[in-house]
Amino acid sequence: xxxxxxxxxxxxxxxxxxxxxxxxxxxxxxxxxxxxxxxxxxxxxxxxxxxxxxxxxxxxxxxxxxxxxxxxxxxxxxxxxxxxxxxxxxxxxxxxxxxxxxxxxxxxxxxxxxxxxxxxxxxxxxxxxxxxxxxxxxxxxxxxxxxxxxxxxxxxxxxxxxxxxxxxxxxxxxxxxxxxxxxxxxxxxxxxxxxxxxxxxxxxxxxxxxxxxxxxxxxxxxxxxxxxxxxxxxxxxxxxxxxxxxxxxxxxxxxxxxxxxxxxxx
Amino acid sequence: xxxxxxxxxxxxxxxxxxxxxxxxxxxxxxxxxxxxxxxxxxxxxxxxxxxxxxxxxxxxxxxxxxxxxxxxxxxxxxxxxxxxxxxxxxxxxxxxxxxxxxxxxxxxxxxxxxxxxxxxxxxxxxxxxxxxxxxxxxxxxxxxxxxxxxxxxxxxxxxxxxxxxxxxxxxxxxxxxxxxxxxxxxxxxxxxxxxxxxxxxxxxxxxxxxxxxxxxxxxxxxxxxxxxxxxxxxxxxxxxxxxxxxxxxxxxxxxxxxxxxxxxxxxxxxxxxxxxxxxxxxxxxxxxxxxxxxxxxxxxxxxxxxxxxxxxxxxxxxxxxxxxxxxxxxxxxxxxxxxxxxxxxxx
Numbered sequence: 178x179x180x181x182x183x184x185x186x187x188x189x190x191x192x193x194x195x196x197x198x199x200x201x202x203x204x205x206x207x208x209x210x211x212x213x214x215x216x217x218x219x220x221x222x223x224x225x226x227x228x229x230x231x232x233x234x235x236x237x238x239x240x241x242x243x244x245x246x247x248x249x250x251x252x253x254x255x256x257x258x259x260x261x262x263x264x265x266x267x268x269x270x271x272x273x274x275x276x277x278x279x280x281x282x283x284x285x286x287x288x289x290x291x292x293x294x295x296x297x298x299x300x301x302x303x304x305x306x307x308x309x310x311x312x313x314x315x316x317x318x319x320x321x322x323x324x325x326x327x328x329x330x331x332x333x334x335x336x337x338x339x340x341x342x343x344x345x346x347x348x349x350x351x352x353x354x355x356x357x358x359x360x361x362x363x364x365x366x367x368x369x370x371x372x373x374x375x376x377x378x379x380x381x382x383x384x385x386x387x388x389x390x391x392x393x394x395x396x397x398x399x400x401x402x403x404x405x406x407x408x409x410x411x412x413x414x415x416x417x418x419x420x421x422x423x424x425x426x427x428x429x430x431x432x433x434x435x436x437x438x439x440x441x442x443x
Numbered sequence: 444x445x446x447x448x449x450x451x452x453x454x455x456x457x458x459x460x461x462x463x464x465x466x467x468x469x470x471x472x473x474x475x476x477x478x479x480x481x482x483x484x485x486x487x488x489x490x491x492x493x494x495x496x497x498x499x500x501x502x503x504x505x506x507x508x509x510x511x512x513x514x515x516x517x518x519x520x521x522x523x524x525x526x527x528x529x530x531x532x533x534x535x536x537x538x539x540x541x542x543x544x545x546x547x548x549x550x551x552x553x554x555x556x557x558x559x560x561x562x563x564x565x566x567x568x569x570x571x572x573x574x575x576x577x578x579x580x581x582x583x584x585x586x587x588x589x590x591x592x593x594x595x596x597x598x599x600x601x602x603x604x605x606x607x608x609x610x611x612x613x614x615x616x617x618x619x620x621x622x623x624x625x626x627x628x629x630x631x632x633x634x635x636x637x638x639x640x641x642x643x644x645x646x647x648x649x650x651x652x653x654x655x656x657x658x659x660x661x662x663x664x665x666x667x668x669x670x671x672x673x674x675x676x677x678x679x680x681x682x683x684x685x686x687x688x689x690x691x692x693x694x695x696x697x698x699x700x701x702x703x704x705x706x707x708x709x710x711x712x713x714x715x716x717x718x719x720x721x722x723x724x725x726x727x728x729x730x731x732x733x734x735x736x737x738x739x740x741x742x743x744x745x746x747x748x749x750x751x752x753x754x755x756x757x758x759x760x761x762x763x764x765x766x767x768x769x770x771x772x773x774x775x776x777x778x779x780x781x782x783x784x785x786x787x788x789x790x
Contacts, residue, residue, distance in 0.1 A: 211661065246631045301630040314664070400667050401664045403696045407697055408661045414488035418488045
């Protein structure tokens with residue numbers, strides 16, 4: 178916990194703690210786009226501080242020095258947006274550590290720049306397409322998991338493809354199946370408009386699924402889930418080698434990794 | 444050579460090996476340090492505890508260590524040396540064709556020496572490729588598309604310059620293009636790991652084989668999809684295979700998908716030495732069976748025939764290796780002297 182907390186009045190220190198907890202909860206909703214898992218569950222977020230002025234400071238790190246700049250920026254940007262949307266928050270700073278583009282990304286984030294503005298000539302547009310690509314993959318993975326579950330429950334394909342969204346929503350209980358339903362519905366809007374009468378299950382282009390081809394369709398999606406789960410296992414493993422997960426933000430290698438500016442490749 | 448309990452001999456070609464120098468003395472900057480550290484993290488994370496190396500050894504090992512790990516302790520019969528230059532990160536390069544060629548020279552029957560090119564090197568690079576090919580009779584090249592070169596952080600196979608180089612490779616008889624994706628392809632807002640450019644060049648260069656290293660990971664899903672469309676796209680197993688120890692369930696899923704989409708004739712074993720070593724990888728691979736529930740889902744089975752193809756026959760086909768003739772050569776050179784009599788005795 179940060180030093181200023183101890184110096185504050187007990188009541189305000191309690192409030193800081195409550196607010197920090199609120200930020201952690203909020204960050205649970207931010208995902209790594211490639212893995213479709215929460216940045217907090219992945220152990221990426223190492224520090225959350227709430228200042229007396231209600232300014233929030235967040236630090237995070239990634240499994241390798243080489244993790245792609247675009248995804249790194251996306252996660253930072255999503256954290257900034259999610260936390261900034263809380264009504265009491267007066268400002269958010271997000272800092273990425275131990276990364277090939279850390280200086281650049283942190284400078285861009287501090288100035289509130291877009292990815293394009295941060296990277297200039299190294300980018301040729303926004304991250305919107307990339308974001309959409311991985312939201313669709315997340316949708317597909319969540320859909321495949323739910324469709325497999327419904328098939329295992331014995332729901333016939335004819336009923337699955339005809340199910341209206343409202344009816345699917347009514348199935349979102351606390352059990353395993355209910356969680357799959359909730360996770361799926363969270364991403365359903367990625368591929369087409371959602372209204373109660375809309376078909377619950379459509380493909381990535383928003384087209385209705387066909388009962389007779391349902392099992393082939395699910396087999397096709399399966400590889401998306403296999404890929405994400407494999408990557409997640411790899412990322413978690415690499416992170417655990419690189420950092421001591423119990424004491425965040427301390428690299429395991431003995432010598433400091435932060436190089437002076439002059440050492441960067443010209 | 445791997446010998447089964449029944450005495451069947453399996454000829455092993457390791458599709459992906461390195462003879463690198465990542466030592467601090469050779470590091471040019473922080474990136475060189477971070478590059479070998481990232482490799483070491485892969486090594487540490489996925490190796491069984493008994494197979495973990497000290498950092499010093501990992502940074503730089505000698506030729507004898509490598510030979511023993513591959514061919515004496517390990518089951519490799521032959522190994523393909525895949526260069527990775529990284530001259531912006533390492534003073535003498537990380538793992539150049541030149542450095543690898545010393546191994547090939549000492550053990551010509553054991554190694555297949557691959558070259559490399561970088562389409563950003565212009566006409567000079569084309570001349571160098573000609574010279575390299577002539578000198579070493581190259582049959583394959585390894586391309587690392589995320590290599591940093593001055594201001595540039597990488598290239599795509601669909602770049603105009605890449606086409607020129609691929610045309611040159613085709614003329615020179617370099618049939619096998621090993622592609623390794625990395626995280627820094629420009630423009631940075633796009634997905635650097637996207638394998639769509641492989642799809643494009645595989646269609647344009649039907650006579651070349653494209654071996655996508657690490658089976659397209661972290662984009663296995665997209666890779667599987669393009670590999671079904673193209674007859675000349677192959678999957679290198681390096682990085683996926685070591686999961687067989689720490690996460691056998693994930694490996695089962697990955698190999699099932701590869702068998703389902705890519706097929707048993709287009710998957711190549713590779714240890715990625717020195718990140719991992721052949722002995723334990725192949726022991727585990729030979730003992731491995733895809734669990735019933737996954738086979739039920741995908742129909743994929745890892746039969747003995749399929750294992751034999753993945754471990755050696757597929758690479759032999761791509762590199763024109765006559766397995767029986769090669770065995771004879773290796774045996775004549777005393778290469779199987781460490782194996783039980785039944786295996787190394789002339790017949």
